[in-house]
Amino acid sequence: MTTITPARTAYETVIGLEVHAQLLTRSKMFCGCATAFGAEPNTQVCPICLGMPGVLPVVNKRAVEFAVRLGLAVHATIAASSRFARKNYFYPDLPKGYQISQYELPICEGGWLDIAREATIERHARPEGAPKRIRLTRAHLEEDAGKNLHDVGDGASHVDLNRAGTPLLEIVSEPDLRSADEAVAYLKALRELVVYLGICDGNMEEGSFRCDANVSIRPAGSETLNTRVELKNINSFRYVKRAIEYEVERQIGVVEDGGRIVQETRLFDPQRGVSVTMRSKEAAHDYRYFPEPDLVPIAAPAAWIAEIRAALPELPEAKRARFAADHGLSAYDATVLTGSRALADYFEATLRHGAPPKTAANWIMGELLALLNAEGAEIDTCRVTPKSLAALFALIDAGTISGKIAKTVFEEMYRTGAEADAVVAARGLTQVSDAGELAAVIDQVIADSPKELAQYRAGKDKLFGHFVGQVMKRTQGKANPAKVNELLKARLAP
Ligand SMILES: [Zn+2]
Structure with a gap:
């Protein structure tokens, strides 16, 4: 019909x-x-x-x-x-x-x-x-x-x-x-x-x-x-x-x-x-x-008129194309980061201080813009300078802090304007990579989870995540995840 x-x-x-x-x-x-x-x-x-x-x-x-x-x-x-x-x-x-x-x-x-x-x-x-x-x-x-x-x-x-x-x-x-x-x-x-x-x-x-x-x-x-x-x-x-x-x-x-x-x-x-x-x-x-x-x-x-033309700043369209070509950004990232001249300048200043483009783009578009938007603030008034942000990335890169802890550090930097290494030192957030220290925690976790251990040994591989999670929890997220994985694998091997 x-x-x-x-x-x-x-x-x-x-x-x-x-x-x-x-x-x-x-x-x-x-x-x-x-x-x-x-x-x-x-x-x-x-x-x-x-x-x-x-x-x-x-x-x-x-x-x-x-x-x-x-x-x-x-x-x-x-x-x-x-x-x-x-x-x-x-x-x-x-x-x-x-x-x-x-x-x-x-x-x-x-x-x-x-x-x-x-x-x-x-x-x-x-x-x-x-x-x-x-x-x-x-x-x-x-x-x-x-x-x-x-x-x-x-x-x-x-x-x-x-x-x-x-x-x-x-x-x-x-x-x-x-x-x-x-x-x-x-x-x-x-x-x-x-x-x-x-x-x-x-x-x-x-x-x-x-x-x-x-x-x-x-x-x-x-x-x-x-x-x-x-x-x-x-x-x-x-x-x-x-x-x-x-x-x-x-x-x-x-x-x-x-x-x-x-x-x-x-x-x-x-x-x-x-x-x-x-x-x-x-x-x-x-x-x-x-x-x-x-x-x-x-x-x-x-x-x-020729003088005025010669003095024109780089315009949004040209900047977007350059960001995509020079920094390897997606069209979307380039568009967000050129949303204002101040934001684009901030991003490029971070790179001049040694930040990798993709890391800088992700942090600025994610963590930074989220905090700025939450209080309706503009980038010009941001307390975290491009240099400090680049220094934070360097700490992650060096394995001093994990990416997860870096977010906590960044929030404090944003609130107070403090430098990343100062926040890490003051709050004892340095990543734990020491094998002896981590092994002690791992032993404790295994001793406290006899049921999970038995199931894991019986073939339930998924439980590996449970042990990693417990170690991270007991170290307040400070354990080096790669190191924990390595040590746990060795410790749980039959
Ligand atoms: Zn008048």
Whole structure:
């Protein structure tokens, strides 16, 4: 018997992301005010970023350099001449009544970013096979707005302009992403890249790396781009996934009910897990863009761009390939160990102190990352230096301690920052390899296990493990396992 299922349209999700990365310059985009986070409200301001009449902006060269760095890293075209434009709109946190951004002539055009294939993302497996290429539309420089503060307890709303004028790089992707998981993979790859490049701290909680997602759906197989909805200011990977998944379901619901998707901007509420309409989406012409008359176009000399290219750090992809080739690591190990520049540097420093690559990789990815993750700490603050870790491996290698005891030693090193040999000496953890000492323990164990001894002699070979276990237990794990095996075999031989 065949079951007939009613035809249900299969939908394909289409997503493009606009990421705002706050650039790690010391001063703002067009004035000398500090960009540091967390200062008292309105203490990092001047007539320029307050939007006073008659003042003139001056472009921050470092911000332009950072934009070029990103552009080169994503294979974009760096514009020979790019221009700033005024984006006009009113909001209390924008005293000038316009934001200086870039419109027709952005600093970077085109380029791409590779992400792991969706199949591997879904299985949460190691990245394998050819990556998926996500095309970039552009990356442009602009200034951030201030911040409105509500609910501070006095019933009034306030405006903090410390953030006004902070340099941002807006990185816009083509609508090449096909699921919430791909969007998250793209964001992670982009965040990793800007942190590697040293142009953004990637801190999503403080808003220095945030994204807007443009989401639409279409029948599977269709090539049309349907009306999209913009999800605004999402500031964590988890919320990006939830917000997009919610939006896709919402749009399918609307279409299945015979409705029409309206172009709008929606805000995701992580507490309730739903998004709400914020405003109907403006079109570009609503902003009345026009060239910023107070700034000349940026003409970045080819020699300067070449200089920036030459100074680019090794990027994640290249580092992964080198780790696999030079240190003989698997693709998975190379990916984990290049997860951040600091972690990769730590690993390589351990090798410079003589650690074998595979041992170092296993310990860093296993013991070390487990302890760091447990307290949400970063490698930079780790009390075990690469040199101390290499010294611990040397103790295992020399047979001074067993691999099992090494874990105990490592935990103490991690907690206190003590050196491996000091921990071993203070706690008497040196491995016992002395034949006389071990033979005494073995004799005791055999004397205490007459039943097991009889069964073993009768042919139950598996019981050998019982004797080894007992010896290890009575020596608190300090007995040299290889030596115990050797001595026991001789002692139990008929
Ligand atoms: Zn200022």
